[in-house]
Amino acid sequence: MKVLISADMEGTAGIVHSAHVTPPDHAGESGIRNNAVEFDWARRLMTEEVNAAVNGALEGGATEVWVTEGHGAMRNLLPPALHPEARYVSGRPKFLGQLEGLDRSFGAVMFTGYHGRAGTPASILAHTFIGIIQEIRLGGIAVGEYGVNAALAGHFGVPVAFVSGDNTVVAQVHELLGADVVGVEVKRALSSTSAVHLHPEKARAEIRAGAAEAVRRAPRLRPYLPKSPIRFEVDVAKPDLADLATLCHGVTREGPRTIAYEGTDMLDVWKAWLVIRNVMNSRMP
Ligand SMILES: [Zn+2]
Numbered sequence: 001m002k003v004l005i006s007a008d009m010e011g012t013a014g015i016v017h018s019a020h021v022t023p024p025d026h027a028g029e030s031g032i033r034n035n036a037v038e039f040d041w042a043r044r045l046m047t048e049e050v051n052a053a054v055n056g057a058l059e060g061g062a063t064e065v066w067v068t069e070g071h072g073a074m075r076n077l078l079p080p081a082l083h084p085e086a087r088y089v090s091g092r093p094k095f096l097g098q099l100e101g102l103d104r105s106f107g108a109v110m111f112t113g114y115h116g117r118a119g120t121p122a123s124i125l126a127h128t129f130i131g132i133i134q135e136i137r138l139g140g141i142a143v144g145e146y147g148v149n150a151a152l153a154g155h156f157g158v159p160v161a162f163v164s165g166d167n168t169v170v171a172q173v174h175e176l177l178g179a180d181v182v183g184v185e186v187k188r189a190l191s192s193t194s195a196v197h198l199h200p201e202k203a204r205a206e207i208r209a210g211a212a213e214a215v216r217r218a219p220r221l222r223p224y225l226p227k228s229p230i231r232f233e234v235d236v237a238k239p240d241l242a243d244l245a246t247l248c249h250g251v252t253r254e255g256p257r258t259i260a261y262e263g264t265d266m267l268d269v270w271k272a273w274l275v276i277r278n279v280m281n282s283r284m285p
Pocket of ligand 1: 009070115129145
């Protein structure tokens with residue numbers, strides 16, 4: 001079985017603050033200073049959690065493991081420190097974003113370092129793709145990146161079998177996709193920027209065991225497929241962002257800060273979202 005690991009950063013054990021997940025060359029824009037040391041250890045922790053998932057996937061019977069970078073500029077993992085058996089996908093733009101490389105030949109997707117959706121109380125660095133998004137709903141259900149990516153994987157017939165991150169993202173994935181998805185809680189959030197963590201070594205051991213179990217369970221998991229047509233709604237922070245989004249073909253205005261798009265399938269929705277997001281991004285400071 002081929003397995004694709006989609007690696008985000010915020011849900012890594014030890015990480016609680018944007019100083020941990022923002023590369024120093026971008027940090028100034030966010031008002032962060034002198035975070036080079038913190039970012040450096042954080043990306044090492046991220047890399048080691050990914051390696052634990054690769055080891056577990058191979059132990060569980062995976063024949064091929066791909067790792068796709070899913071955070072920020074998508075070049076945070078340290079290639080020389082990555083598991084030698086993993087095939088690594090990095091950089092951007094990548095058409096399928098956090099799932100680039102995925103196709104129908106894969107048997108499972110795993111989420112490492114994932115985080116709760118925008119608006120979740122007491123959830124480490126909760127957001128959905130970009131800061132101006134307040135909520136995304138797929139078929140009326142509020143979802144985070146985990147939900148959009150699960151539906152995109154579902155389009156290719158691939159189920160999500162594993163998630164690691166804080167307690168909130170594990171709970172949200174279980175609520176959306178069912179309790180058979182292996183969830184590894186590496187930290188319990190106390191607020192959006194404080195948590196009680198497992199020690200990194202303990203987190204890796206649990207991720208490794210969980211990933212192995214996930215590969216064993218994958219054949220009986222169902223891909224997540226929202227009913228067609230798929231209604232995709234987005235609440236944004238300001239009305240002028242919604243104004244811009246409605247310039248995109250097929251996008252309708254549903255409220256002062258709400259826009260919608262109805263897609264024939266999830267790939268159609270995903271393409272529309274890439275355009276909407278880029279048009280709105282053009283106005284971000
Ligand atoms: Zn993310």
